[in-house]
Amino acid sequence: xxxxxxxxxxxxxxxxMALTRSYAAELEMLGHDxxxxxxxxxxxDPVLTAHELLPANSDHPARSDVVKAQDEIRAADALxxxxxxxxxxxxxxxKGYIDRVFARxxxxxxxxxxxxxxxxxxxxxxxxxxxxxxxxxxKNGRWNAVQVLQDTHILxxxxxxxxxxxxxxxxxPGLPKAAAEEHFLRVRACARQHFSPHSLK
Ligand SMILES: Cc1cc2nc3c(=O)[nH]c(=O)nc-3n(C[C@H](O)[C@H](O)[C@H](O)COP(=O)(O)O)c2cc1C
Numbered sequence: 001x002x003x004x005x006x007x008x009x010x011x012x013x014x015x016x017m018a019l020t021r022s023y024a025a026e027l028e029m030l031g032h033d034x035x036x037x038x039x040x041x042x043x044x045d046p047v048l049t050a051h052e053l054l055p056a057n058s059d060h061p062a063r064s065d066v067v068k069a070q071d072e073i074r075a076a077d078a079l080x081x082x083x084x085x086x087x088x089x090x091x092x093x094x095k096g097y098i099d100r101v102f103a104r105x106x107x108x109x110x111x112x113x114x115x116x117x118x119x120x121x122x123x124x125x126x127x128x129x130x131x132x133x134x135x136x137x138x139k140n141g142r143w144n145a146v147q148v149l150q151d152t153h154i155l156x157x158x159x160x161x162x163x164x165x166x167x168x169x170x171x172x173p174g175l176p177k178a179a180a181e182e183h184f185l186r187v188r189a190c191a192r193q194h195f196s197p198h199s200l201k
Contacts, residue, residue: 001032001033001077001195002033002075002077002078003027003033003034003078003079003195004034004035004036004072004078005020005023005027005035005037005079005081005082006037006039006079006080006082006094007036007037007038007039007083008039008040008082008083008090008091008093008094008097009040009084009091010040012041014084015168015180015183016084016129018180018184019129019168019184020036020082022184022188023080023082023190024036025188026187026188027191027195030191030192030195030197031197032195035072037069037072039094044069044093045096045100046093046094046096046099046100047096048096048099048100049063051063052066052103055105056105062103063100066100070101070106073122077122077123078122078125078194078195079122079123079125079160080124080125080126080127081124081125081126081127082127082128083128084128084130084171085128085129085146088130089146098154102158105118107159108157108158115157115158117156117157117158117159117160118159119160120159120160120161122159122160122161123160123161123162123163123194124155124161124162125163125165125166125190126151126162126164126165126166127166127168127190128165128168129167129168130168130171131169131170131172132169132170133170134167134169163194164190164193164194166187166190168183168186168187171183
């Protein structure tokens with residue numbers, strides 16, 4: 001299978017980036033073709049311009065970085081999106097990627113207020129990280145908001161078959177090494193669960 005991993009974290013030495021590397025290493029061990037789109041390190045421009053709101057045609061060609069990113073999604077059988085929850089949402093960098101790359105006509109069509117996803121047939125995994133404990137987020141309704149807006153409104157609405165939303169909670173500065181190692185095992189197990197040759201049969 002062809003995999004695309006899209007990740008947003010400003011620090012290369014963050015838990016988020018280490019988690020992403022573990023997941024990618026497991027996919028590689030399983031024999032998959034895999035590409036990581038590291039939005040900060042590649043300097044992705046997250047600002048959608050007025051030009052991009054015009055219908056793409058020869059007078060208004062799509063910007064080359066968006067064309068490249070859309071080609072990467074087209075080529076992928078599975079998309080994995082990784083980011084820390086900031087204000088219970090995605091970092092602005094990831095939001096800008098979604099705004100620009102998941103464009104109308106590529107990721108969805110909208111008619112009479114209803115959205116039809118255009119990316120069906122592709123699988124997705126969403127991996128998020130929070131400082132707060134998951135039971136607290138569930139109790140105060142924040143987790144439901146995350147699921148409605150990020151799992152359903154973005155990934156499922158555009159047609160992806162969302163295999164799993166894997167969440168790592170209580171990730172705070174100074175996380176003990178043993179806890180981090182456990183998380184790395186968990187993210188590897190997620191890759192194996194969905195993408196080992198056995199589970200793909
Ligand atoms: C700008 C910002 C906003 C944050 N907002 C939240 C939040 O709303 N809820 C939460 O549980 N954690 C929040 N956090 C904590 C991060 O989710 C958590 O510390 C981070 O994901 C840990 O992973 P990292 O070491 O890879 O950064 C926030 C952190 C930052 C920097």
